[in-house]
Amino acid sequence: PPPNITVTPQKMVYLIGDTVSIQCTAPRLKEKMQGFQFLGTSGWSVDIRTVRRTYVYRFNITGPKDGGSHSCTYTVINQFRQLVRSQESKSIIISVKDHPPQPVLALKSSTGITIEGQPLIFLCTAPAGDAERKFHFYKEMVEVINGAELTLGDTEAQLRVVQSSQNHTGNFTCGYEEKTEGRWIPSYLSQGVEVLVKEAAWAPHLGVDPPDGVVSEDHPLRLTCVASRDDFRLRFHFYRNGVEIPPGQAGSKTGNVGNFSELLFPQSPRRFSGKFSCGVEEDVGGTWVPSPQSQAVDVTVKARSQLIPLVAGCATGAVTLVLGLLLAVCLCRRRRG
Numbered sequence: 001p002p003p004n005i006t007v008t009p010q011k012m013v014y015l016i017g018d019t020v021s022i023q024c025t026a027p028r029l030k031e032k033m034q035g036f037q038f039l040g041t042s043g044w045s046v047d048i049r050t051v052r053r054t055y056v057y058r059f060n061i062t063g064p065k066d067g068g069s070h071s072c073t074y075t076v077i078n079q080f081r082q083l084v085r086s087q088e089s090k091s092i093i094i095s096v097k098d099h100p101p102q103p104v105l106a107l108k109s110s111t112g113i114t115i116e117g118q119p120l121i122f123l124c125t126a127p128a129g130d131a132e133r134k135f136h137f138y139k140e141m142v143e144v145i146n147g148a149e150l151t152l153g154d155t156e157a158q159l160r161v162v163q164s165s166q167n168h169t170g171n172f173t174c175g176y177e178e179k180t181e182g183r184w185i186p187s188y189l190s191q192g193v194e195v196l197v198k199e200a201a202w203a204p205h206l207g208v209d210p211p212d213g214v215v216s217e218d219h220p221l222r223l224t225c226v227a228s229r230d231d232f233r234l235r236f237h238f239y240r241n242g243v244e245i246p247p248g249q250a251g252s253k254t255g256n257v258g259n260f261s262e263l264l265f266p267q268s269p270r271r272f273s274g275k276f277s278c279g280v281e282e283d284v285g286g287t288w289v290p291s292p293q294s295q296a297v298d299v300t301v302k303a304r305s306q307l308i309p310l311v312a313g314c315a316t317g318a319v320t321l322v323l324g325l326l327l328a329v330c331l332c333r334r335r336r337g
Helices: 308-336
Strands: 004-008 019-025 032-040 045-049 054-060 068-077 083-085 092-094 104-107 113-115 120-125 133-139 149-152 156-161 170-180 183-186 193-198 205-209 214-216 221-226 233-240 253-257 260-265 274-284 287-290 297-302
Touching: 004 068, 004 092, 019 032, 019 068, 032 054, 045 054, 104 170, 104 193, 113 274, 120 133, 120 170, 120 193, 133 149, 133 156, 156 170, 205 274, 205 297, 221 233, 221 274, 233 253, 233 260
Parallel strands: 113 193, 214 297
Antiparallel strands: 004 019, 019 054, 032 045, 032 068, 068 083, 068 092, 104 120, 120 156, 133 170, 149 156, 170 183, 170 193, 205 221, 221 260, 233 274, 253 260, 274 287, 274 297
């Protein structure tokens, strides 16, 4: 005959973390007891060897898989020394309340790529509800505790990493605990958010044409700025003596292609000598992050007036030489006469 089965505690719905005791009791028989078998509709089974007529199997509820229909049987050894299994007991139903639904994790940035030193801001949002909650953030399944600021609310929490580093590269998730009947029940974890933190950009390289940095007034002057990378949207700036050169100054023209920018002066302005440099800004999640400026290059603009004394001096010397030669010729002719 089948055994008798009972469950303790008896609840309409069991919570995750509950301890359940299933007791299986065999009827009084002449045959010798050999053990019990406990079965669950989720596919698990447990064999217990014992000569006692009653056995209590205990387990903790870890999730919906522990719910469903449960039953038990027992085994005896008959007069022919054969193992005989009993009929299956009636079924008991265990209803398990599922984990709270997963929250949504979002990174307050248009992309998951950033550079070290920039903040990382995560927002974890849970479905609306009245229960008390506690939020948690994880990186590679390890809770984020150090170097972060956590702001809590009823249905959402914000994690702010003040200064990111390359160590923050990885997969981030979040979850929350919901207080139910005095117990904290963990939710399912959110979908992961991938973050890649790159090293800060190097200083760009400034080039000058003519290469020696010496140009005559009204002659063309070309400055080129090459960024160290083009992983982000770029914005270029050119400087003279530490002051940014405004667009269109002295008829200048600017052109950008990829990580390359050119500033061309078709005619070099007067008194435009100085130390020239360039800088680059990267659009990192909507924030323009500047890189260090390039090394300064000296540019000398020679005025046309500097050429006049030289030309005049040369002309005067030539005239003096011609007059000297004519005078010498005249003197020689007189002596011969």
